[in-house]
Structures are given as C-alpha cells and as structure tokens.
Amino acid sequence: MIKPIARISVAPNLPPELDRLQTLAYNLRWSWDHDTIALFRRFDDELWFQSNRNPVWMLGLVKQERLHHLVEDPSFMVQLESVWNNFQTYMNDQNTWYRTHYGAAKAPYIAYFSMEFGLTACLRNYSGGLGVLSGDHMKSAATWTCRWWG
Known part of the structure; x- marks a missing residue:
C-alpha cells in the first residue's frame, strides 16, 4: 500500500451572498430540519446524493458556475433567507x-x-x-x- 505524501483539503470559495450555507452545513441541525435539507437538495440534488447527503462535502465539490447561478436565482435566495432566519430563531430562542x-x-x-x-x-x-x-x-x-x- 502506498502512503500518501500529503493530504489536501479544498474549501469552497462561496460568494459572499452564499456564506450562510457554510454555517448551515457545519451545524448538525440540518440533519433533522427538513427545510434545510430541502435547501441543500435544491442547491444540487445530484451532488447531494453523490456526497452521501453531506452538505460540507457537497460544498467542497460544487462548481463555481453553479454557485454564481444560485446567487442570480431570486427564488433560491428567498429560500436561503427563510432557512437562515429559521436557523437564527432556533439558535437564539429563549422560549424553549x-x-x-x-x-x-x-x-x-x-x-x-x-x-x-x-x-x-x-x-x-x-x-x-x-x-x-x-x-x-x-x-x-x-x-x-x-x-x-x-
């Protein structure tokens, strides 16, 4: 077996408008929140399944053209805003x-x-x-x- 010389991690170069996706991906809340799962599936349904439903991995695999296309898609941006607001409410809720x-x-x-x-x-x-x-x-x-x- 050949030992690897180095390991390289590739971080996505998300446009500023999509930065929130990284926060959503790194919080395991996505795994039980259906709206967040739907957002990542809409992001790229095929890539969602290729990445074994792993949003962190998926963000590392997505092509830059797709990211720029999503920024220009008003309905995706509205959905992202809705999921983000729900996430913020969940994280800051004092009435639990x-x-x-x-x-x-x-x-x-x-x-x-x-x-x-x-x-x-x-x-x-x-x-x-x-x-x-x-x-x-x-x-x-x-x-x-x-x-x-x-």
Whole structure:
C-alpha cells in the first residue's frame, strides 16, 4: 500500500451572498430540519446524493458556475433567507421547552458520551442500536435546547 505524501483539503470559495450555507452545513441541525435539507437538495440534488447527503462535502465539490447561478436565482435566495432566519430563531430562542419547564439553566452543561452516535448517515462511525438511540437523545435535547453536549 502506498502512503500518501500529503493530504489536501479544498474549501469552497462561496460568494459572499452564499456564506450562510457554510454555517448551515457545519451545524448538525440540518440533519433533522427538513427545510434545510430541502435547501441543500435544491442547491444540487445530484451532488447531494453523490456526497452521501453531506452538505460540507457537497460544498467542497460544487462548481463555481453553479454557485454564481444560485446567487442570480431570486427564488433560491428567498429560500436561503427563510432557512437562515429559521436557523437564527432556533439558535437564539429563549422560549424553549426546557426553559418553559425548568427555567433558566443554573447548573453546568450536561456532557453525554457515546462512542457511536447515530446522528446522520454521512458521519462515518459505527452506530449499533444504542448508538442510534444516543443520537436520537442528542437530537431531542437540541429541540428542547437543554444545555447538553455530546
């Protein structure tokens, strides 16, 4: 087997109007938010499946011409704005299930460890039945906005 000499990571050169896509891609919320998934599929449906439904990888594969085409597409930009506003509301919401039932968190964050989180298929790690369950716990905690890190 030949050992690689170097590893090169290619970062997308997103136009400023599409910078928000990178933030959306790097936050795992996309994996359970149907509007964000629809946005990435609309971005390039074929590439979405080629990248194993991985928006970070997809952004690294997309051609610059496609990016410029999307900037010029008013309906795509409206959809991006809608998804972004929803994301911002979610990230900044103070009126959450957890806060409603338990008030503001006074204790430190909850640390939840599992060697096999099953959050999304594009994260390559072993996920047996308990791994999928621990991934579901993480997703549920995110919707409650518990102070919970995995």
